[in-house]
Amino acid sequence: MNSSQFGIQEIFEFYQRISSARVLMTFKGAFSQELLVQLGELVKLQQGHDSKVQKMFSVFVEMAQNILYYSAEKEVRGDGKEVGVGIIVIRENEKSFVITSGNAIEREKADEIRRYCQSLVEMSREELKALHQQRRMQEPPKGSKGAGLGLIDMIRKSDEKAEFLITNISDKLAFFILNIIIHKTV
Amino acid sequence: MNHLTIAGTKTTPSVMFNAETGQLEISGQSYPESALEFYQPIMDWLDAYFKSGQGATLSFRLQYFNTSSSKCILNILRMFEKAYKEGKKVEVKWYHNEADEQMQETGEEFAEHLTLPFKVIAYK
Numbered sequence: 662m663n664s665s666q667f668g669i670q671e672i673f674e675f676y677q678r679i680s681s682a683r684v685l686m687t688f689k690g691a692f693s694q695e696l697l698v699q700l701g702e703l704v705k706l707q708q709g710h711d712s713k714v715q716k717m718f719s720v721f722v723e724m725a726q727n728i729l730y731y732s733a734e735k736e737v738r739g740d741g742k743e744v745g746v747g748i749i750v751i752r753e754n755e756k757s758f759v760i761t762s763g764n765a766i767e768r769e770k771a772d773e774i775r776r777y778c779q780s781l782v783e784m785s786r787e788e789l790k791a792l793h794q795q796r797r798m799q800e801p802p803k804g805s806k807g808a809g810l811g812l813i814d815m816i817r818k819s820d821e822k823a824e825f826l827i828t829n830i831s832d833k834l835a836f837f838i839l840n841i842i843i844h845k846t847v
Numbered sequence: 848m849n850h851l852t853i854a855g856t857k858t859t860p861s862v863m864f865n866a867e868t869g870q871l872e873i874s875g876q877s878y879p880e881s882a883l884e885f886y887q888p889i890m891d892w893l894d895a896y897f898k899s900g901q902g903a904t905l906s907f908r909l910q911y912f913n914t915s916s917s918k919c920i921l922n923i924l925r926m927f928e929k930a931y932k933e934g935k936k937v938e939v940k941w942y943h944n945e946a947d948e949q950m951q952e953t954g955e956e957f958a959e960h961l962t963l964p965f966k967v968i969a970y971k
Contacts, residue, residue: 694880698857712946715911722878722913729880794956797917810914 874908886919902936
């Protein structure tokens with residue numbers, strides 16, 4: 662896509678569109694650790710109950726680090742370091758913050774991720790808690806740079822049922838979206 | 848043996864391990880880019896420390912840690928458990944803000960799964 666297909670008029674429409682969708686903040690691009698820290702500070706400034714804002718901050722950190730580590734779309738920075746590309750959008754409605762992440766994944770892993778997410782979103786609070794505890798006491802899964810706990814942790818933190826969507830974008834890639842809802846008040 | 852002192856940053860905790868008194872403290876926040884890279888020197892220090900035969904009290908005062916840090920924290924706690932099983936005098940004090948149920952719950956969960964003196968302490 663060249664820039665002429667996204668002219669200055671479209672930028673205005675884009676602005677209006679995300680304004681009417683009540684987007685509080687969003688970033689699309691390479692998620693470095695430094696960016697995560699900076700954006701995390703802005704997440705902490707959102708207006709809501711302290712414990713809820715802290716919850717959103719921790720979901721934000723897990724989402725941003727998932728993109729940084731696992732996005733199938735990579736960008737090599739000026740200093741030679743490779744970081745993952747993706748998007749995080751924080752929206753609000755009267756009652757809740759809605760935090761959504763999106764990033765490319767390898768299509769060959771899509772089925773496995775879909776099955777895993779499907780099983781997690783269908784679990785009760787008690788089942789999620791038990792799985793979280795069990796996983797925390799185990800060794801991390803192969804290929805995981807973290808603890809293999811991020812998804813479980815985020816889905817546990819959602820005040821309403823977490824949603825996800827995996828959609829194919831090419832022979833090799835799919836796009837993974839995760840939606841977490843945090844109420845503003847306790 | 849040298850003390851282990853690491854100054855805290857926004858994403859890594861402050862670490863103050865006194866090799867003479869056995870008073871060890873971790874405080875602040877933990878969400879580094881690579882938790883393993885940050886925690887490895889701490890585990891190496893503890894390994895050498897416990898080999899000297901001394902006991903230790905770990906005061907744990909983290910306000911926030913991400914999931915990959917939680918794995919490293921568990922590994923550290925397991926080192927204390929091992930030292931306890933070897934007959935050393937060890938204790939873990941897990942401090943949490945009284946409003947922070949998540950941190951309390953995590954502390955209680957670790958206490959339940961590990962065999963060593965482990966206190967979960969609320970502060971205002």
